[in-house]
Structure formats: C-alpha cells, structure tokens
Amino acid sequence: MKVPEHRSLKEKQRLEREELILQVAQDVVLEKGYRDTSMDEIAARVGIAKGTLYLHFARKEDLMLAFFEREMQNILQAIEQLPVTEEMSARAKLESIVNIMHKDASGKRANLLFILFNSEDFKITLQQKSLDTLRRISDKVRAYLEEGKTRGEFDPNIPTDILLSSFFSVLSPRAHRRLFLEEGYTRQEVLSCVQKIFFRGIAKQPS
Amino acid sequence: MKVPEHRSLKEKQRLEREELILQVAQDVVLEKGYRDTSMDEIAARVGIAKGTLYLHFARKEDLMLAFFEREMQNILQAIEQLPVTEEMSARAKLESIVNIMHKDASGKRANLLFILFNSEDFKITLQQKSLDTLRRISDKVRAYLEEGKTRGEFDPNIPTDILLSSFFSVLSPRAHRRLFLEEGYTRQEVLSCVQKIFFRGIAKQPS
Amino acid sequence: MKVPEHRSLKEKQRLEREELILQVAQDVVLEKGYRDTSMDEIAARVGIAKGTLYLHFARKEDLMLAFFEREMQNILQAIEQLPVTEEMSARAKLESIVNIMHKDASGKRANLLFILFNSEDFKITLQQKSLDTLRRISDKVRAYLEEGKTRGEFDPNIPTDILLSSFFSVLSPRAHRRLFLEEGYTRQEVLSCVQKIFFRGIAKQPS
Amino acid sequence: MKVPEHRSLKEKQRLEREELILQVAQDVVLEKGYRDTSMDEIAARVGIAKGTLYLHFARKEDLMLAFFEREMQNILQAIEQLPVTEEMSARAKLESIVNIMHKDASGKRANLLFILFNSEDFKITLQQKSLDTLRRISDKVRAYLEEGKTRGEFDPNIPTDILLSSFFSVLSPRAHRRLFLEEGYTRQEVLSCVQKIFFRGIAKQPS
C-alpha cells in the first residue's frame, strides 16, 4: 500500500510541475512568440534548472506541441460534450462550437493557438505529428456544415471545404483581436455580429 | 549644377539597388520565412557585401519593414487608382479592392504580407512604426463600408469596425491557402464563394 | 555470528551486482565507445537506478577502470596458469600468451582493451592509477623474452624493451582488425602470419 | 594591379591565420584528445572569437580533418619525392618511407595522426570523406611490398595485406612512444631495431 501511495504522490508532483511548465511556456510564447521563447527563459521563470525541463519534454518542439495538443484536446472534449438534440439547428450547434472557442476569458487560448499555428517552425512539427485532434475538431465542424446543407439551412452551392475555411477564418477569435484590445468592443458583441454575418452569408437563398 | 547631377545619378543608382535588395529580400522571405531569412543570404543573392546592406537598412527589421511598406503602398496606389464612378455600388468597389489584394497571380504578395503580419518578431516593429499606409488602406475600406451602409446596401446595425475586421479576415487570401494548395480549388472559385458569403452576410436585411 | 553472515550475504549480493554492472558496462563500451557510453544507459541496462551505480563506482572513470583491471586480471591469471615446462621454448611460451590475448572468440576482450587503452579520457585515469596488473603482464612477457635471449632463441642485440614494445604492437589483435572485418581474413590466419613475422624477426642470427 | 595585390595580401593573411588555427588545434588535440578539444578553447588560444573559427572551418570535424589531411599530404609528398632508383632494394625504399613517418622530431605528427585515427568520432568523419591521400600512401607501401616479393626479397607466402598491416603496426612511431618518453631510448635506436625485426621477419626464407 505504501509504495503506490508514494508513487502516486510523486506522480502527482510531477504532473503539477509539468502543468506549471506548460503554463509558463504558454505565457512566454504569448509574450515573445515561438522562436523567441528560449528554453533558458522558461526554465528560469519556472524556477528550475534547464536540465529539469528536458526531463519533462525532450525537445522544445515537444513542449510546444504538448500545450498545443492540450488546448486542442480541451476544445475537442468541450465540443464532444456539447448537449446536442435532434431538434437543434445546425447553426445552433456551430454557434456552440464558436462559443467554446471563444470561451477562454482572456483570449489567451486563441492567441496561443494562433501563434503556434502560424509559427514557421512549429508548422513543420505539426505536419510531422499530424495532430489527430485537430482533424477531429474540423471534422466535427464539417459534419455540422453538411448537416445544415441537407437540412436546408445552408446554401448547398458552396463547397463544404470553403464553408469550413470561412468558418475558421471569420470566427477565429484571433481575427478580431484588435477590436477587443484597442477599440473597446466586448467579446460578446463582436462574436454575435460576426456570427450573424457568417450565418446569414451561408444561409440557403430563397429560390 | 554638376554636383547635383552627379548626386542625383548616384542617388538613382542607390535607389535602384535598394529596389533590388527589396526584391531579393521578398523572395527569400517567401521561401524561408522571416526568421530563417538571413542578412547573409540576402546580400549574397543581391551580389553585394553584407556591409552594403546595412548602408541601406540599419537593421534587418528596417529592411523587412521597407518591403512591407512598399507592398502596402502598391496596394494603396492600386486602390486609389481604381476607376470609381458614382453609380458603382459599395459592394462593387469593395470587390475591386479584394481583387487587388488577390490579383498577384502567384499569391506571392498576399503570402508575403501574411508572413510578415504574423511574424513574431516583425509585429513589434510594426507596432513601433505604426504604419501609416496600412491605416490608409483600411480607411479606404472603412469608407466604402460606411458608404454601403448609408446607401442601404449593408446592414447598419453592425458596427463598421466589425465589418472591417471581418472583411480582412474572410477575404484574406492567406486564410484559404490550404484550399488552393492541398484541396485543388482555384483561386477564382474560392474568391467568388467567399465574397458571396461575406456580402450576403453583411447585406441589409429586408425589414 | 549472525551479523557477519548477514553481512557476507549482503556483501555477496553486492559483488554479484558489481559483476553485472561490469559486464553491462563492457557491452555498452564495445558497442558505443568510451565517450558515448552514458551512466544512464548502463544503469538502465543493468536495471538499477543511476544513483546505485554511484554506490559502486564513484566516477565513470572508476567503473571503466574496474573492468579494464578485471580483464587484465583475467589475462594475467590465464598467463600464470599456463602449463609451462622446462623444455618449452621461449617462443612457445610467448605464443601461448598471444593465444590468450586473442582467445576470446569474438575478439571482444581485445577490442575492449584497445578502446580503453586509446580512449582520450581514459588514458589520464590509467596514468594516475598506474595499473599494477598491466605491469605484471608485461613483466611476464619480458621475462620470456629474456629467457629466449639467454637460451639463444632470440637476438641478444636487440634491447628487451624494444622487443617488448614490438611484441605488443604487432601482436595486438586490434592492429589487424581491418583484415578480419573488411578483408575477410580469419583470425587464425592473420595470427599465424603475424607470429611468423615477429618470431623470425627477433630470432638469433646465425653467426 | 592594385586589386590583385590587395587580394593576395588578404589571402595571405587569411592563410597565415588558418595555419595558426591548425597549429593551435593540433596542440590542443595533442593535449586533450579529439573529444575534449572544444572550439571555444581553440578560439581562445588563437586569440580570436569563436565565430571567426567558423569562418575558416564550418565544422569542428572539418578543422580536424583539415590538419589530418595536411599531415597526410606532407607524408605523401615526401614519399613521392623520394629518390628511387632501379637498383634500390624494396627494403631500402620502405625504410625511406619509415624514415619519413618518423622524421618529425617531436613525434607530434605521429601522435596526432594516431589520436585522430583512433578517435571514436573522427573515424566516422574519416569514413565519410574516405580520405584519398590515406589510400595513396598505403598503396605506395603495398606496391613496394609486392615489388619485394617478386624480386625475391620478401616471403611470398605471407599475404600482402598482412604485410601491410604489420608494417603500419610495428613501424608506427606511436607504437613505441613509451620507449622515447619514459625509457630514454633515442628514436634512431628504436627505429633501427624495429626495422631490423620487421625486415628480417618478412624476408624470403632460404629454401
């Protein structure tokens, strides 16, 4: 009995520390970007030696990928736990997804994902590991878009690929960053307008 | 009289070289990204010494800023030279602008702007220098958006800031990159669908 | 009575483990060389914690020295247990020694000694600890060389030191490695030729 | 005329510096071995910045290879410039080669070659670059060994490969290091004895 407890204590501490590292790494990446985030700085901010960092993540890449993946997992889980009923419209379902993506109060999550997503270096990592979670999220959205088309909610003349691409580009929280940060709009306000635009835009046209 | 002429000759050569540097720098950035573009490589490709590069641009940042600015200038000029007549709808005018942004056959221009716009390092520079041209382009778009509202083309209930932000996010050529590169759509096809979505989305609703 | 037994049991276990460590260390060194053998890997292969390794050997050097010494001890013992009769020629005795050095079928032993003997790092250790066993082995060879001289087998005009040095350089199994590995000669073949050369070379000249 | 002179001046300085780097690198390698020789230390001892080192040699490997190759070239050249006449015996020719290999008063050259030759890391480099010079030297020796066989000087029953391997192992200056350094023998003395052993050993046996 003793050993398991002991182990799980250590394991718990390990996970806590790993969590801390991920948190710090996120902060630094948010401040400085992927390239300018050095393992040195992360270690220093966490308050551990550089070598210790490498005990948790064998490469800088892995660390970055870890928190990217974690965020994607969070999103995917939230999406999968969404209460979807038959009578809900496709639009309502997609709006729930948008809400999840924007939920993070500080907007950190979205920024982070965006930074990584567009980092020249990270893209390579991403391709190599071909993140499954990413695909599953986008498949979910695609499924709802197609559902909307068959239900007669959305315009069937626009290819689903293009709808998907548009969904992520307009509704991406990053896209409208400036509005919150500099222009004083609330997230809610922006979100509701942008959704309005998108869903009107893709709505099935009265024949 | 002599000296000025001499000077202006030199000045002309200087400008020609500067132009060449900017061209080369663009190519390299397109190939390798901001961070992986080294001053060495630019100098080598231009065929001048590295020191000479620094005679034209005191920092790497400045060089990058310069060609960013130049592209923006090109776009601004094209926008300003657009043949706009009174009877043209606001939508038609905005579509012309979108065309300009996408015109560049290879998509080079758009890629370039996007790379810089999202480069971790360059963002800082951009904020510091607060590019005037950028503002003037966006002012132009904003003006047309507002014109559309007053003309009854666009929904007056959506704040212009949000329309603007949406305009740039959906219509950005970069947003839909994957569709050309991996999914086999043509630029034209994507563009026309995305425009349809956007303009329908912002259209004034029948009361 | 109890405690000593207990102790000796523990002591026995300790020695067994030490033996195991030495075995594993040898294998790794043979595979990867001195420098690329990490304490981590040895510990992992033995199945103990890294800290435990340091309970047995305070430094990496010491561990390496230990198995070097052990091999030398093995060789020395084998040499000392050689059945030497009065009527055996000095040459026959020396040939037995050569056989011992080459006996190890796989050539492991010889490779190992050579690796350590020529390892940049290890040489320092070797000098500091000035391995006694090494000297005893070479003393044995020297004794036979001198015996050969007095018996009239070997040329008395060549200083024994030089004979000794030559003995180890020509007859070293490592010296002819390439011949086995790349040229397809058998160990036996090479050995017999090389011995022929050496013993003819040092034979007393007919006056 | 001016530019060429200028260039050749710069070029001369460059070569001088490169020479200095090679010298220093040799010294450090002799002191510490391949692995423990750091680029930092070489730079510091030369009195230049680390970056400057990399201006001359793009990798540590290249620097090491450069002076290895240089030494081999020196030896090869000396061998090729040897005055060989028809009536010279094969043995005489081979002795000249041995003399060249031992000529270096301090024995530095030989040590250096040996260190590199047996460095775990450098071997890889050597294999990749498959040093031509090395092969040409050994081909020269092999040619003389075979000449000796056909002339009836050397024992035709021993495969030339084995003769070659023995030649380099017995006659290698490194093999007998200890004798000079610790036992007080002169190079000349050792050399002459060792040659005697080798050439007697390989001599054709009276039938």
Added chain:
DNA sequence: CATGAATGAGTGTTCATTCAT
C-alpha cells in the same frame, strides 16, 4: 562609398554527478 572579416551573445541539447526521500 563598399567591403567582408570579425565579433560574441545566444540557442537547443546532453550528461556526469549529487542528494532528499
């Protein structure tokens, strides 16, 4: 003005060694 050699701070990563548990 043009050059390009020189700089040196900075990067990710490794690994022998220590020590609290």
Added chain:
DNA sequence: CATGAATGAACACTCATTCAT
C-alpha cells in the same frame, strides 16, 4: 541501502551587427 529527480556546466554552432581597410 536504493532511488531517480534535479542540477548546471559544457558543447557545437548561428547570425545580426560593427568597423578597419
């Protein structure tokens, strides 16, 4: 006694920037 997490010095290599010529 055994553990293995933590350390931190060390390494090869890069590149924007400077400056003597």
